[in-house]
Amino acid sequence: MTLRRYLQLDVFADRPGAGNPLGVVLNADGLDTAAMQAFAAWTNLSETIFLLPPVEGADYRVRIFTPRQELAFAGHPSVGAAWAAIDAGLASPRDGALVQDCAAGLLPVRVAGSGARALVSVRAPRAQRIDIASLAEPDAIAAALATVSAPLSLGGRGPALWDNGARWWVLELTDAAAVRALQPDLPAIATLTRACAAVGLAVYAPAEAPDHQLAVRAFCPADNIPEDPVTGSVNAAIGAQLAADGGFPGGATRYVASQGRELGRDGRVEVALDEQGEIWIGGRVQAVIRGRADW
Template identity: 35%
Template sequence: MGTAPFVTVDVFTDRPFGGNPLAVFPDARGLTEGEMQALAAELNLSETTFVLPPEHPGSTARVRIFNRTAEMPFAGHPMVGTGFVLADRSRDGLLRFEVPAGLVDVQVDHDARGAATGATIAAPQPLRIGGALPPGLVAECAGISPDGIVTVRHPPTLASDGGNPRVLVEVTEAALAAATPDLAAFRRAVAATPELGGLLSLYLYRRDGSRLRTRMFSPLTGTWEDPATGSAATPLAGFLLHRSGAISGAWEILQGVEMGRPSLLRTTAQRTPDGIRARVGGGCVRVLQGHAMLPDKPGP
């Protein structure tokens, strides 16, 4: 029986048992795709990453990201957490990961003693804004009244920058607190909206002074609620910049409070020649380490 070492980290937090948990397999050579998916399902976290040698000069590693049911082209907290785990492979604090969505640049953050404390990543693609969804449909999915959705600035809108598209939904304070995903409504929404491609993730947000408060629901992938979602925070930052007309902007996002796992995501966005580009970063804490036991592969 073979083994595969792994470590878990809590991402977008400065203390254990906050933020979003992530499992990282720092050396996934020899694992099959089926084993990676099985390990991600077994660990039952929102995502698990598997680190492989890079395919192109100048890259640090190729990283595969799996949620409970499928591989993902890009995800934010897995890139931040994997960068933190692989900090010793960085050059002057810089890493570059190959993921299906493109190249992800990672800046490792350090404290005064030189110890890694977290990381900041750049989304692999510029902001892409998709279509709008009916507020009533979104309200059903979120388990809230339609008047809890704020549409004065924008309707619920699809957006992405390399990851799975998220529906960005501004809501009232009461609606954010009351939201509870309705799985049957999610399934109806996907069946009625071909543009979703069989996937639906809601990223609810409200303005809270100088910060944003958010919640993310993706029950069709097994994530009933996510305590911190970097690949939703970056398109939200980019979308808010797009709406503002400014050259650049920065937002702190507080997520996971309702789950008892408060997370702080620091985002920035700026206009570039190829579109709006966004970054997200935060702290990380190691929590567990161990070895997964793998069944023997059948012989020839």
């Protein structure tokens, strides 16, 4: 029997019960891919991560799994991984900086503060907009997209498929009320995302609120996650789209997104654009469960 240290965190959360839950296996040495995938399916969280000894040039290594597949990058697992590595004594920031090793490469991490009040930010892999004409069966993808889009109140930017280590459809709606009131067609979204190997589909719109500038929701029914509470890779993809199409709200270099309110887990994601045009996503982390897993 091998007992492994296990954490369950709430990421992008200012209190336990907010944000997005994350499973963390701290000493994952000896687990092969099949065992990791099986454990991630068992937790049935949107993502479960496994921390491993780092390669040269990194402070820690992480592998990221949904219940169905491994991801090269995901936002709330990356923020949670950095927090967990520090909390467990596996890594120590140098001048507030760490380097994460994941399937998407070596990613810089910034840490300000400590404990539950620490703000952890990770630089997302540079997002690429995918032309569906370059994919297999583009006509079927276009038809599936039309089915999903038809009932929505779309904003000025057309639907776009972005890939930053996780592939997402990103759709701007007219306003925050349209985002909040959306009743998604989950079977249609699952058909669309399976057709182009996407994780899911996200909607967003500007919000006039004192503590956030964007309202966001994300749906991953093909992964048996009808709605994801708070999604770092989605918010990074949205940030990339905004930066490419005229800039962040109000011409700022950072903004805060609200996601998860409809699930009772209203989280906050801080999105920043640096001088090199890279997107950073950040938030706070709460530890909810500390224990051991026998797997």
